Amino acid sequence: MSAAVPPPADPAAAGEMAREAAAWCALHGLVVGDRADPRSGTVPGVGLVHAPFSLLPAHLPEPFWKQACELAPIFNELVDRVSLDGNFLQDSLSKTRQVDDFTSRLLEIHRKMMEINKEENIRLGLHRSDYMLDSETSSLLQIELNTISTSFPGLGPLVSELHRTLINQYGRVLSLEPKRVPGNAASSKFAEALARAWTEFDVDSAIVMMIVQPEERNMYDQYWITKYLKESYGITTLRKTLTQVEAEGHVLPDGTLLVDGKKVAVVYYRAGYTPNDYPSEAEWSARLLIEQSSSVKCPSISYQLVGTKRIQQELANPNVLERFLENKEDIAKLRKCFAGLWSLDDEEIIKTAIEKPELFVLKPQREGGGNNIYGLDLRETLTRLQKEGGDALAAYILMQRIFPKASLAYLVRGGICHEGLVISELGIYGSYLRSKDKVITNDQCGYLMRTKVSSSDEGGVAAGFAVLDSLYLT
Numbered sequence: 503m504s505a506a507v508p509p510p511a512d513p514a515a516a517g518e519m520a521r522e523a524a525a526w527c528a529l530h531g532l533v534v535g536d537r538a539d540p541r542s543g544t545v546p547g548v549g550l551v552h553a554p555f556s557l558l559p560a561h562l563p564e565p566f567w568k569q570a571c572e573l574a575p576i577f578n579e580l581v582d583r584v585s586l587d588g589n590f591l592q593d594s595l596s597k598t599r600q601v602d603d604f605t606s607r608l609l610e611i612h613r614k615m616m617e618i619n620k621e622e623n624i625r626l627g628l629h630r631s632d633y634m635l636d637s638e639t640s641s642l643l644q645i646e647l648n649t650i651s652t653s654f655p656g657l658g659p660l661v662s663e664l665h666r667t668l669i670n671q672y673g674r675v676l677s678l679e680p681k682r683v684p685g686n687a688a689s690s691k692f693a694e695a696l697a698r699a700w701t702e703f704d705v706d707s708a709i710v711m712m713i714v715q716p717e718e719r720n721m722y723d724q725y726w727i728t729k730y731l732k733e734s735y736g737i738t739t740l741r742k743t744l745t746q747v748e749a750e751g752h753v754l755p756d757g758t759l760l761v762d763g764k765k766v767a768v769v770y771y772r773a774g775y776t777p778n779d780y781p782s783e784a785e786w787s788a789r790l791l792i793e794q795s796s797s798v799k800c801p802s803i804s805y806q807l808v809g810t811k812r813i814q815q816e817l818a819n820p821n822v823l824e825r826f827l828e829n830k831e832d833i834a835k836l837r838k839c840f841a842g843l844w845s846l847d848d849e850e851i852i853k854t855a856i857e858k859p860e861l862f863v864l865k866p867q868r869e870g871g872g873n874n875i876y877g878l879d880l881r882e883t884l885t886r887l888q889k890e891g892g893d894a895l896a897a898y899i900l901m902q903r904i905f906p907k908a909s910l911a912y913l914v915r916g917g918i919c920h921e922g923l924v925i926s927e928l929g930i931y932g933s934y935l936r937s938k939d940k941v942i943t944n945d946q947c948g949y950l951m952r953t954k955v956s957s958s959d960e961g962g963v964a965a966g967f968a969v970l971d972s973l974y975l976t
């Protein structure tokens with residue numbers, strides 16, 4: 503991550519390579535819906551454009567890669583353990599709930615499930631833990647752990663393939679070897695975990711229901727999972743919005759969820775992580791209905807709450823990991839990747855952040871990119887919230903700002919190749935499946951590199967800040 507592969511010195515050569523790469527994307531399904539076409543988010547096969555990508559993979563020293571891979575099963579286990587402690591989740595988020603409506607609604611469903619002693623015997627997690635390499639300390643630090651709707655398991659592996667193809671073709675000129683781009687099986691591994699959960703559910707006629715947004719330009723990323731489920735396991739995927747689930751779904755007395763007349767074995771959320779996905783009460787009742795059913799939920803409401811920024815920050819407090827994990831080495835490995843994280847009941851840290859806002863990131867309880875506050879905005883927001891008093895500060899956490907080393911790379915977006923100073927964020931996918939006392943799957947399963955110009959604070963690809971990338975081990 504510290505330095506991208508030296509690009510072809512000649513910009514014309516880079517431009518030619520970018521054209522070939524963009525054609526490869528079209529031929530291999532490395533595509534997204536084009537903003538310019540109004541139908542591209544609703545009608546499959548219409549208005550496609552190649553996904554934004556980096557022309558060559560980002561460099562990463564192999565020890566950091568190994569470290570990140572080793573962390574995946576430990577985080578998987580941690581999420582599962584924390585999810586079982588309902589009171590811990592409720593207590594840690596109790597202040598947040600008073601000032602953040604969205605978190606409060608999630609907690610309300612969670613509390614209802616606690617009241618009826620709802621048990622999830624089959625638990626499926628498809629996570630992605632994101633990291634940046636801090637150049638000052640030369641350490642791999644976690645940005646966040648995503649437990650709901652982790653994006654790009656479908657397209658990520660294609661970028662690795664694209665980069666290998668380009669290196670095969672141009673490797674000698676570039677002095678690169680294709681085998682230094684690690685294999686990436688995120689799409690087939692995610693499908694495998696979903697299929698195994700379906701098998702545990704054990705109803706032959708049942709389907710996987712993917713919860714989607716009504717408009718989704720990243721639908722091809724999702725269709726890759728659908729394709730593997732069908733082709734490798736014969737399992738049908740139904741795409742439904744939460745609004746449709748409310749209209750078409752009900753739960754039988756034995757707990758079976760029926761949607762559109764079909765039994766649902768697994769609910770795979772690719773929506774439901776932002777307040778925008780709940781425009782009315784209908785979507786919240788759909789969420790509650792699903793939670794009450796016996797379907798396997800990926801994720802359950804508890805798994806989703808474990809992925810909040812506030813829980814990330816709480817887990818970094820002294821002696822908290824020890825409540826959930828026994829293995830001391832595992833605990834030490836996790837702690838090593840934690841950056842500084844603070845809740846805003848700490849007056850000292852607020853003072854420091856107001857004095858030196860460039861060293862911090864202010865984060866609300868949101869997902870999907872574009873929500874964080876930096877620099878002078880951070881100073882202004884903290885000063886204002888502090889003046890207002892009350893609990894408004896509880897809607898945020900503070901995080902140490904991580905500074906990856908910037909390097910030059912070519913980024914390709916909409917058929918145009920730009921050279922820029924960039925930084926990268928490494929995501930490691932993890933899959934976890936448990937049936938009662940038996941852990942069926944606990945794996946690292948592929949990766950996603952995202953690269954953005956170093957002057958941009960935010961990192962989302964769908965949000966338009968970053969491009970998809972892969973990695974080159976050094």
Ligand code: ADP
Binds near residue numbers: 865869870871902903
């Ligand atoms: P989200 O859940 O919205 O993706 P993140 O915590 O991942 O929220 O933050 C969004 C982006 O902001 C990240 O992809 C990264 O580019 C940037 N970012 C987040 N935390 C930090 C940090 N501590 N230091 C530097 N950049 C950060």
Ligand code: MG
Binds near residue numbers: 646648868869870871
């Ligand atoms: Mg996130």
Ligand code: MG
Binds near residue numbers: 632646870871
């Ligand atoms: Mg993120």
